[in-house]
Amino acid sequence: MTYQGVLQKMQTELANPIQYYLVFEDSFLNVNQLLDKEIELEFQGYQCLNCNKQKKIFRQGFCYDCFMSSPAVGDWIMRPELSTAHLDIEDRDLEYEKRVQLQPHIVYLALSSEVKVGVTRKTQVPTRWIDQGAVKAVPIVEVPNRYLAGITEIALKNHFVDKTSWQKMLKNEVLHADLSEERKKTFGWLPKEVQPYFSEEATLYNLEFPVLQYPKKIIGLNLDKTPLYTGKVMGIKGQYLLFEDGTVFNIRSYEGYVVKMSV
Structure with missing residues (x-):
């Protein structure tokens, strides 16, 4: 199954454990269902969360011009x-x-x-x-x-x-x-x-997080340097996906990035 769209921080629901959701324009995904499954993450471009233009993200999901002018930041x-x-x-x-x-x-x-x-x-x-x-x-x-x-x-x-x-x-x-x-x-x-x-x-x-295995060593996934990544999801904590090989992906840091996620 494939999900595609602009990344925004995961929505959450207080439960035991916490439930996480990725919401795209045409679909949404209960991220907890990815636990113990292999996914492929592909970076496809940018879309500013403020002006919706396909401009490089500067910070917090905003392009440079919006970051310097929007009252939200x-x-x-x-x-x-x-x-x-x-x-x-x-x-x-x-x-x-x-x-x-x-x-x-x-x-x-x-x-x-x-x-x-x-x-x-x-x-x-x-x-x-x-x-x-x-x-x-x-x-x-x-x-x-x-x-x-x-x-x-x-x-x-x-x-x-x-x-x-x-x-x-x-x-x-x-x-x-x-x-x-x-x-x-x-x-x-x-x-x-x-x-x-x-x-x-x-x-x-x-608060209890849905984590099967915590990493011992941590490698941050950088979509600009690694536009295609495959790994098995072992946990979700904060706004991070935790993978079996120690890779962690901070979804909050990549708001405004257009991705394709294949499960």
Whole structure:
């Protein structure tokens, strides 16, 4: 069976284990069904996720021109503390920025390699944690806008990492930690204006990924250098496909690439 189209990050469904879906223009695939099967992946071209033109992808599924102009990839996306919509100050498109920034955001602790602090929109729970390959996660505070979440993350970065070691995450080399206990320590480190949003109780999420075998050594698949690859799928974690030979493919990194997948 063959699937063809523009790669976008896998959609996910919280289950035990997590269910993954690749959605193309004319079809979709439950990726869990690929476990223990050999697939062929062929790179066929580019299509910008923003303008839909067949232009080389620059970053995050966007061509260079769209990446430099679209409000969907402003600096405040990666650095929430730069959000200014709550002040009525525009970065690229104030209407868009108000829609995204002025909604409930969660600051959380997640365990994907070490204990890390992060920010996500409330609507992205638990998707954000699944995409990071976190095996556990717990909210710290829910705040009404992205700016407050950003300054909270900045304060907590003095005590926790803010990046996942993707190699450790994929090898399942995860530090043992009690996230509920770690969360209790955070109250005194929160900015004063955020402390009222802290609650003593919070739900701890446990996430199980569909993995038959974790790789011992990791080789990243680069579609630009290896446009045709064949391998047996042994797992799915984060936004990665894990193959029997130690190759890993980060679908998120290749959004906007047109591929043909044969099973």
